[in-house]
Amino acid sequence: MTLETLLLKRGPIRTIGVIGMGYVGIPAAALLADVPQFDHVTGFQRDSPSSGYKIAMLNRGESPLKGVEPGLDDLLKKVVTAKKFHCTSDFSEIAGLDAVTLSIQTPFLNKDDLLPDFSALMEGIRHVGKNLRPGMLVVLESTITPGTTNGMARELLEKESGLIAGKDFALAHAPERVMVGRLLRNIREHDRCVGGIDEVSTKRAAELYTPVLTIGKVIPMTATAAEVTKTAENTFRDLQIAAANELALYCEAMGINFYDVRAGIDSLKGEGITRAMLWPGAGVGGHCLTKDTYHLERGVQVLGKGTLDYPKGEPSLYVLARHINDFMPTHMFRLTKEGLERAGMPLKGAKVALLGWAFLANSDDTRNTPSEPYRDLLIAHGARVSVHDPYVAEYPGVSIVPFVEEALEGADAIAIFAGHHQYRTLQAPVLKNLSGKKHPVIIDGRNLVDPDAYIREGFIYKGIGRGDRNGHAIVEHQ
Numbered sequence: 001m002t003l004e005t006l007l008l009k010r011g012p013i014r015t016i017g018v019i020g021m022g023y024v025g026i027p028a029a030a031l032l033a034d035v036p037q038f039d040h041v042t043g044f045q046r047d048s049p050s051s052g053y054k055i056a057m058l059n060r061g062e063s064p065l066k067g068v069e070p071g072l073d074d075l076l077k078k079v080v081t082a083k084k085f086h087c088t089s090d091f092s093e094i095a096g097l098d099a100v101t102l103s104i105q106t107p108f109l110n111k112d113d114l115l116p117d118f119s120a121l122m123e124g125i126r127h128v129g130k131n132l133r134p135g136m137l138v139v140l141e142s143t144i145t146p147g148t149t150n151g152m153a154r155e156l157l158e159k160e161s162g163l164i165a166g167k168d169f170a171l172a173h174a175p176e177r178v179m180v181g182r183l184l185r186n187i188r189e190h191d192r193c194v195g196g197i198d199e200v201s202t203k204r205a206a207e208l209y210t211p212v213l214t215i216g217k218v219i220p221m222t223a224t225a226a227e228v229t230k231t232a233e234n235t236f237r238d239l240q241i242a243a244a245n246e247l248a249l250y251c252e253a254m255g256i257n258f259y260d261v262r263a264g265i266d267s268l269k270g271e272g273i274t275r276a277m278l279w280p281g282a283g284v285g286g287h288c289l290t291k292d293t294y295h296l297e298r299g300v301q302v303l304g305k306g307t308l309d310y311p312k313g314e315p316s317l318y319v320l321a322r323h324i325n326d327f328m329p330t331h332m333f334r335l336t337k338e339g340l341e342r343a344g345m346p347l348k349g350a351k352v353a354l355l356g357w358a359f360l361a362n363s364d365d366t367r368n369t370p371s372e373p374y375r376d377l378l379i380a381h382g383a384r385v386s387v388h389d390p391y392v393a394e395y396p397g398v399s400i401v402p403f404v405e406e407a408l409e410g411a412d413a414i415a416i417f418a419g420h421h422q423y424r425t426l427q428a429p430v431l432k433n434l435s436g437k438k439h440p441v442i443i444d445g446r447n448l449v450d451p452d453a454y455i456r457e458g459f460i461y462k463g464i465g466r467g468d469r470n471g472h473a474i475v476e477h478q
C-alpha cells in the first residue's frame with residue numbers, strides 16, 4: 001500500500017501531538033488546538049527536574065513562558081477549558097495520533113567546536129519512533145543542520161519503528177520563525193516553509209499548518225531546502241550585520257562618521273537598487289545568529305560531499321562574517337584601553353561600568369551575550385568591572401548591580417553594550433558627577449548617546465563607527 005493510500009484511509013488530520021513545551025511548542029500547540037477541524041492536541045513534556053513543572057501549569061491553562069506573550073494566556077485557557085489541549089509526559093499517547101511535531105532545542109555542546117547538541121531532539125525522535133504507526137505524519141520544527149530530516153531523523157524513526165519513511169509514514173521539516181514577544185502573531189502571519197522528504201509528505205504537512213495561518217502562506221519545498229532556508233535566513237542577517245561592522249571599523253580608521261555614510265547609502269532608492277544596511281554594534285549575541293551559520297556550513301560539508309566549487313583557499317564568507325561580529329567586543333576593549341590611556345589612567349585597577357548584559361535591547365535574554373567576552377578581557381587586564389542591566393537580575397559568576405548609579409559611582413570608563421531605553425536618557429553632567437573623574441571615558445557600543453554632549457562635559461568619547469569624533473580634543477573644565 002502506498003503512503004498516499006494509507007493517508008486517504010486514515011482521513012484528514014484530527015489529532016496532533018507537539019513534543020517540547022518551550023517557546024516554540026507551546027504557542028504552536030495552542031494555535032493548533034484552536035483550529036475547529038482538529039479534535040485534540042497533546043503537548044508532550046518530559047518530566048525532568050528543570051521543566052517537569054510545566055505539565056501541571058499547562059493543564060491549568062497557564063503559560064510557563066517568561067515575558068509578555070500577547071494572547072497566549074487567554075488562548076491556553078480557552079483550549080484547556082474546551083478540552084482540546086492537554087499536556088503529558090506519557091509518550092505512549094503518540095500511538096493514537098495522526099500527526100506529531102517536534103520543537104526541541106538544538107543548542108551547541110560548547111562554543112569552541114560549534115557542534116550542535118542533538119541529544120534532546122534525538123530523545124524526542126526516539127519517543128516518536130517507538131510509538132509510530134502507519135499513516136502518521138512527523139514534522140521537525142527545531143533548527144537543524146541541513147540533511148538532518150532526510151538523515152539522522154529518518155534513520156532513527158525507521159530503526160525504532162521498523163516502518164519506512166515515505167512509504168509507511170510522512171516526514172517533513174517546517175522550521176519555526178518565531179520571535180519572543182510576538183510568538184502567536186509570528187506563527188499566524190509569517191509564511192511557513194514546509195519541506196517533506198517527498199511530495200506526499202509535503203502535502204500532508206501543508207494540511208497541518210494551513211489552518212493556523214492568517215496572512216501567512218505555506219511555501220512548499222523539499223525538507224533539505226527548508227533546512228537551508230532557516231539556517232541561511234539567519235546566516236544572511238549575521239552577514240549583513242558583519243558588513244555594517246566592517247564598514248564602521250573602516251570609517252573609524254578613516255576618521256569619518258559611519259552614520260553619515262549609512263544615510264548616504266540608504267538614500268539609494270527605487271527598482272531594487274536599495275541596500276539593506278543594518279547597524280554596527282558592540283557585538284552579536286543570541287541563540288540564532290551565533291549558531292545558524294555553523295549549521296549551514298556543516299550542512300554543505302555533509303551534503304556537498306566534496307562537490308562544492310569555491311574559490312581555492314578562501315574562507316567561507318559566512319564564517320568570516322561570524323568572526324567579524326565576534327571581534328566587536330575586542331574592538332570595544334581596544335576603544336576602552338585607548339580612552340583610558342588618553343585619560344592617563346592605566347587599565348590595571350581602573351573601574352569600568354558595563355551597561356547592558358542582555359544580548360538584545362530591552363530584553364532579559366543573555367544567551368551568548370557579547371558583554372561577556374568584553375568583561376573577560378577587562379578582568380584579564382586587571383580592570384574592575386561593575387555590570388548593570390535593568391532587565392537582568394543575575395547571571396552565573398557575574399554580579400549585576402540593580403541601580404545604574406552603583407555601576408557609575410567612581411567609574412573611570414563607562415561602556416554601553418545593550419541599547420536599553422534607560423541608557424538613552426543618561427545625562428552627561430550626571431554621569432560626570434557620579435564618576436567623579438576629571439576625564440571619564442564613555443564607549444558607546446550602540447550609538448545611543450550624543451558625542452558632543454559628553455565631550456563638552458570633559459569626557460573622552462569613543463563610539464563604534466565614529467571616526468569623526470574618536471580623536472576629539474579633550475575639553476578642560478575651568
Ligand code: SAJ
Nearest residue numbers: 177178179241278279280281283284285286288289359360
Ligand atoms: N544586532 C546588531 N546589529 C543589527 C541587528 C542586530 O548588532 O543591525 C545584534 C543585536 O544586538 C543582537 C544580535 O545582533 O546582539 C541578534 O539580534 P537579532 O535582532 O537578530 O535578534 P535574534 O537573535 O533574536 O534574531 C531573531 C531571529 N529570528 C528567528 O530565528 C526566528 C532572526 O531571524 C530575526 O530576524 C530577528 O530575531 C528579528 O528580526 O527580530
